[in-house]
Amino acid sequence: MSAVGTRTVEWIVTDLDGTLVARDLRIVESGSAALRRFIDAGGTVVIATGRSEEAALPYYRALGLTTPAILYNGARVVDLSTGAVLHRRSLSVAAWARLTMLFAELPAGVWPAVFSRGRVHVTDSSPALRDYAARDGVALHRLGSWGELPFDDVIKVMLVCDRPELMDPAEEAVSAAVPGVTLVRSESTYLEVLPAGATKGAALRELAASRGVALSDIAAIGDNPNDLDMIQAAGLGAAVGDGAESVRAAADIVVRPCAEGAVADLVARVLP
Missing domain, CATH: 3.30.1240.10 (Hypothetical Protein, Haloacid Dehalogenase-like Hydrolase; Chain: A; domain 2)
Structure with a gap:
């Protein structure tokens, strides 16, 4: 067991809508504060969303991130601070x-x-x-x-x-x-x-490999079926408490509902 205050994972990868972002389209404040605490402890936060650059950028900026973002449900990995596309897939x-x-x-x-x-x-x-x-x-x-x-x-x-x-x-x-x-x-x-082959999980595998980070050192959290591959790829897969039944069944852990601080709950488990 890790000592108090010691991270048990290197990365947290979080979905946006229904996970970190509530139905009012605002970031759940407890989740935002918890992610800042995780970053301050030396951890890395990556967002993974079906949203495009335009739709994801306001949340990326609000979180103060500088890390690559998994967008379009895995069809692109983009450095939103520069617009550089790091991994890409297109329809044939x-x-x-x-x-x-x-x-x-x-x-x-x-x-x-x-x-x-x-x-x-x-x-x-x-x-x-x-x-x-x-x-x-x-x-x-x-x-x-x-x-x-x-x-x-x-x-x-x-x-x-x-x-x-x-x-x-x-x-x-x-x-x-x-x-x-x-x-x-x-x-x-x-x-x-x-x-073909575009999923959040596939993009996460590519990004982690390119950064030399083991999947076992990553926690991922989501709420909908498009998050399944991602939470199964990560060393610790977390499902939002009010997320889809299939996601909850496949996850390693089930955390609180989105609006009640799902991401904050996950952070508390990996940063005691």
Whole structure:
């Protein structure tokens, strides 16, 4: 057992929404204070999120971080202090072509938002898309057609559903028509289509290896199925107390609910 005040891990990797960031879209103050204490003790904090650079940057700055960030659910690792992309994956040209053909066949109420060139692109408008943009703090850039985007630099496609029951048919449609992609559910109405092999866990493995940090020296925390691979990759995987049942079942430990200080609870366990 470690002495009081001695870190038992080198890194804490935390999801944002539903983990460190509450439903009011603000960082839970106890979590922020605990992470500052962990950094002051010599630890490293990394955020891992489905958000883009634009959407993650305010939280990164509020936490005072200088570390790389895992973005787009693992499709990019970016130094947000400089904008430098450290690891990247893009949808294959074939996958993007199949997706553009599929968009017209998606169930009514499923709206594509496409991430490329540092922007979020749409061809339609809907309340669900506007709510998504407001939630993530991003601008939606309207296109006349999907053909306006570079076919070799599409980072991910977000399928925003009007209601949760559309998620299953949306996932079934993509699975049947588009091989060679990774599908993750980041929220109850968000289905993300990512490059093959892109997960938070894969990005964490790449980043840790490049920095010479053993996975056994990392604690990771999340709340949704898109966090599963990450918490399983880390030496200590923590699930938020009010997170998805599948995440709680797979985690090494279950901590408090998000708004009650999930991240602070994890810090207390690794920094006695």
